[in-house]
Amino acid sequence: MRNLVLLAAVAACITACSKAPEAVATPPVAKAASAAAPAHAGIAWVKPDGASLDAVFTQARADNKPVFLYWGAVWCPPCNQIKATVFNRPDFVERSRAFIPVYLDGDTPGAQKLATQFKVRGYPTTILFKPDGTELTRLPGEVDAVQYMQVLKLGMGATQPIKETLAAALSATDPAGAALKPDAWRLLAYYAWDTDEAQLLAKKDVASTVLQLAQKCPPQEVEAAARLRLRAIVVASQDTKSALDKTAALAQVQAILADPARARESTDILTNYANELVSVLTRNGSAQHAQLVADLGVALDRLASDQGLSKADRLGAVQAKVGLALQDMPKGGKTALAPELISQAQAAANQADQTTTDRYERQAVIPSAAHLLSDVGLIDASDAMLKAELPKAVSPYYHMLVLASNAKLRGDNAASLDWAEKAYVGSMGPATRMQWGSGYVQKLIELAPQDSARIEKAAAQVIGELDAAPETFYERNRRSLEKMGAQLVSWNTGGKHAAVVQKLTTQLDGVCAKLPENDSATQACKGVFAKSGKSAKKA
16 A cells, blocks of 8 residues: 555545365366456466355365455556566566465455455455465555565465464563564564454554554564564554553664664655654654654655665655655645755656656556645646646546646646546446545535535436445445445535435435345445444545
8 A cells, every 4th residue: 555645635535385185176166267367467366256255265275275365456556556566576476376366356246245254445455364264464565575575475384373473472471472483573563454454453452452562572573673663653643542652662763763774674664654653752843853853854865765665665755754844834834845855856756757667556656756746836747747647547537536636736626626527437347436426526515515416416426326236335335325425414414405415315215225125235225324424434
């Protein structure tokens, strides 16, 4: 999920064997799926057609192979980044022969129901399963490709699921964590906490648990210890009751930043969560704050010029530096960014544009570069880069959302809505269209609440495209609908638009009536216009 923090603004607009002793015949479904054209040359991707992976795991048990599950979407920038930097690596292609690689696109039939079953939400999520279906670990989509391959190797060599490893690490009978081997600590340190979805821990327990891991990790495990310490600070930003020792943590972060090797190993955390590290550990205006920002700036500059990192990683380092500067600017103030920072951002964006030739990688890099230009006030340059990319982009409708965001920054609401509408019209795939359509409705309500005819037309189109099948109301689909419903209900506060909301409710009731009576999807459908704003924000 490269550049997760910066790309969240756009998201808001739409919202790793041997043979078994006795071979088992391959089920017809698995054979048919395996015959599908591979998503990337050399990888025998299995593409499920339907809401079941039973055939896949039957084959996995027969072959005694683990299962590698990739969950993503065609348009998703971080997904395209992992395609361009990991899936096309010869060593990944070679390793894929030791597991069953499953390619699950969010727009394929049954995908959203499978997402609920396996608790995958954010694109991309990659999970390694034992042949019997037990989840081994979730792999970090943000790390450097070389690190990803190392963690994949660790996962495939693991003797127990990550859940058991976590329990062992937290064991009261082993307060120093000495019972765990170095590889186990590295798996915990590189676990994809951002896409856990309560598989290991309830959300309320993440901050305290990661803090315990950071405290128990033996200091000689320097790489794992550094990542866990940084991760503990990041999750503390989401927990007001965190027991984090900020003085000790600040000293630890400064030691990590001063060590180029340690900082590079945590590139993903430093680039995606620089603001959180600063806001948790220091008070704005203090000497400690200024020093930490300066130390981070030095480390980020090293990463931005590290030719061993991907273009997205280097660009992300500059984005993080700009984010720190923007965080320190007074709200509503007229303070300008430093000219040298603007020049650095412009040079980084232009270099990314000029040197990125892989079209999958461009789907990840160009929106980020455009965001960077916008963040430093170069909105016209951002627009020009995006418009030039539209004819050759993997999924241009994603870029259109950035154009809509740029227009909004200018105060041109009409242009912002036009780009959002074009993005919806151009979007492809049922889950994607639902997400883009509901996002367009929400943007209409935000920027043109008086245009009830346009809002009604857009919402009616979203509902009109719903397939009256249970899988339509799972995972991202359900959340998109609930969020749209909550916004429409809020728009109708005081009954100002009762007639419109009633027509839309009646239209949706017609879809709900075609669903199986006792299926949970029916209740989800009927609850679209009953969900509170609080529920919708969880999407």
